[in-house]
Amino acid sequence: MNTESIHSGPVSGLDPDENEQQAFSDDRGTVVPLQRRRRVAAIIAGAAAAAAVAGAVVVGGTLEAPNPLPAASTDPTPSAAPSEEATGAPSPTPEPTADPTAEPTGVPTGPPADEGCRVEDVDRVMEQGSDFMSLTPLTTNPSDYVVVGCTDEWMALEMTDEANEASQLDGGNAWFYIARRVDGQWLLDTNSYGTILKWDTYVHPEGFTPQELMDQRFAAAGIPVELREELVGEGPEMSDLRNLHQLTDLGLVFETPGDWEVLPASQGVDLVNAEGTKVANVQHSNASGLGGACVQDAVAWEEIGAVPVSVTGTGGVEIAARFTLRIFDGNPRLATPALVAAHEPTSGESCMLYNVISEPATGLLALATSFTLSPHEAGNALEFASRAEAEAYADSEEFAVLAEIAESLVVTN
Numbered sequence: 518m519n520t521e522s523i524h525s526g527p528v529s530g531l532d533p534d535e536n537e538q539q540a541f542s543d544d545r546g547t548v549v550p551l552q553r554r555r556r557v558a559a560i561i562a563g564a565a566a567a568a569a570v571a572g573a574v575v576v577g578g579t580l581e582a583p584n585p586l587p588a589a590s591t592d593p594t595p596s597a598a599p600s601e602e603a604t605g606a607p608s609p610t611p612e613p614t615a616d617p618t619a620e621p622t623g624v625p626t627g628p629p630a631d632e633g634c635r636v637e638d639v640d641r642v643m644e645q646g647s648d649f650m651s652l653t654p655l656t657t658n659p660s661d662y663v664v665v666g667c668t669d670e671w672m673a674l675e676m677t678d679e680a681n682e683a684s685q686l687d688g689g690n691a692w693f694y695i696a697r698r699v700d701g702q703w704l705l706d707t708n709s710y711g712t713i714l715k716w717d718t719y720v721h722p723e724g725f726t727p728q729e730l731m732d733q734r735f736a737a738a739g740i741p742v743e744l745r746e747e748l749v750g751e752g753p754e755m756s757d758l759r760n761l762h763q764l765t766d767l768g769l770v771f772e773t774p775g776d777w778e779v780l781p782a783s784q785g786v787d788l789v790n791a792e793g794t795k796v797a798n799v800q801h802s803n804a805s806g807l808g809g810a811c812v813q814d815a816v817a818w819e820e821i822g823a824v825p826v827s828v829t830g831t832g833g834v835e836i837a838a839r840f841t842l843r844i845f846d847g848n849p850r851l852a853t854p855a856l857v858a859a860h861e862p863t864s865g866e867s868c869m870l871y872n873v874i875s876e877p878a879t880g881l882l883a884l885a886t887s888f889t890l891s892p893h894e895a896g897n898a899l900e901f902a903s904r905a906e907a908e909a910y911a912d913s914e915e916f917a918v919l920a921e922i923a924e925s926l927v928v929t930n
Contacts, residue, residue, distance in 0.1 A: 634667035634703075635659070636674060639696045642706040655694075655705055665693065666748035671740060672696040672703060673748040675715070691715055693749055695740060710738040716752050720760045720775045727752045756791060767801045768880075768930035771922055784888070788922070790915065797854065797919055798897075800873075800883040801928065811868040816892040817846045819864040821904075822911025824920040826856070829927040830878025840884070840920040842911045843870055845892035849900040852907055854916060855885040856923045868893065879928050884919070 636659040644651040656662060661680035665673040674694045681690035692712050696703040705711045713734040717727045725733075728745075731752060735742045758775030764786065773779060776791040785800035823841035830836050837859035844852035855872035872885035887897040901907040910916060 634664050634672045636662045636664065639672070639674070639703040639705055641711075642704055642708075652704070655696075662694070666750065668744055668747050670698050671744060671748055672698070695738065695748070710740055713738055713740075716749070718753070718757075718759055720755070720758050726755075727758070763929075765929075767799070768803070768928060769799065769801050769882075770925075770927040770929055771799070772925040773922055774918060777918075785883070788919075790918075796915055797884060797886055797922075798888070800881070800888065801879075802881040803930070804881055811891065813868040813891070813893045815866040815868050817864075817866050818870065818892070819844060821852075821907055822916065823863070824917075824923075825859070826920060826924040828856070828874065828879060828882065828923070830876065831928050831930065832878065834878040836874065836876055836879055838874060838923070840923040842907060842916065843872065843890060844901065844904070844907050845890070847892050849902055850904065850907060851890065851892055851895060851898040852901060852910075853886045853890045853898050854919055855890075856883065856926075882926070882928065884923050884926070 636656065637654075639655040640652040641655050642650060643653050658680075660677070662674045662676055665675050667673070672695070674696065675692070676684075676690055676694075678690055691714060693715055694705060694712055695710050696705040697710060698704075713731075717730055721727075721730065728751075731745055731749065732742045735745055740748070755775045759772045760775050760777065760779075761770070761772055762779050763770050764779075767785060773788060774791070778789040779799075780787045780789055782798055785798055787795045788797045788799065790796050821842045821844055823839045826838050826840050828836045828838050838856055839859055840854065840856050841863075842852055842854050843857075844850050853872055855870075856874060857872065858874050858876065868891065870890045872888060872890055873881055873883040875881055886899060889896075890898055899910070901910070
């Protein structure tokens, strides 16, 4: 029996030959004559549902034009007394057949229907015709997959990240693999229901929710939509999604949470959280260099809660940076979360701080509540009654999200 793991998943609806070339080798599996297979029964009640998944439960013929069993019988086993060949009894030394090119015969590897949901019991349908089905185990290493969800008739699996990395194939770990129990045997057919895309992680441009998109994929693959939560879970909320912003005028690309907004501002754009509160401003200019000075007294300042990040500049140059909370001594303590270059000092005395990266590959790039921070005027700065209060903000979810946005920044011009 040929054994080969699935390493990438074709999209349901693509040309079957193209799917097979993309995801699998063309090694032939074990041919199982219909006389040696157990009775295959349609496992979704109702004629309409059975028609929707007819391509997934094939007894004879092709997926495009399935041939039903004879009306007088639901069992492909002939009425004549079964011979040793028909019963599929194993033989340690099979006799050679008249056709030297014939495939070896065997039975599916799966368990009876009451055995449960196990990766090692899943066989992949390699090929089938009017009187045979060629199967091969899904994988020789069951630990490469995990069962995501299972019902009496359907099982959803996914490849582990470690196995996906070891496969070194393009496309990422982006697929759920779906097996269907046919007469007690778990079968995975990549030409119909066997692979569907995982949950979307970005906001859909037409406003569909991840749940609506997954329901569409289930329906297209012939999988009962009402089983979606049992098989692949509830899916992400809007706050779990990402929104990709491509701001041509600013020459920037970055990501925000799906329930945040990016709004035009007098300088650059403002970042507004799910509660409708402005939490930061993003600016970019191709100019370089900073000028200006202040005449007020210098005041001690320090950084709290710095997070190392990397900003992608023009030409793909990576700029080492950090997202941090800069805070002046005083009452109240004025502060701003800010993106600064990694080589900038972390404390000192000053009458004003520029909260900006100034590099040849970035120009002037700012992600902060205030482009400049002064201990002598509040402006757009945050105010804290104590250092402990500032530390609590640096540990907050909002600060962590801003650091993630900083990490996603790409300068495009």
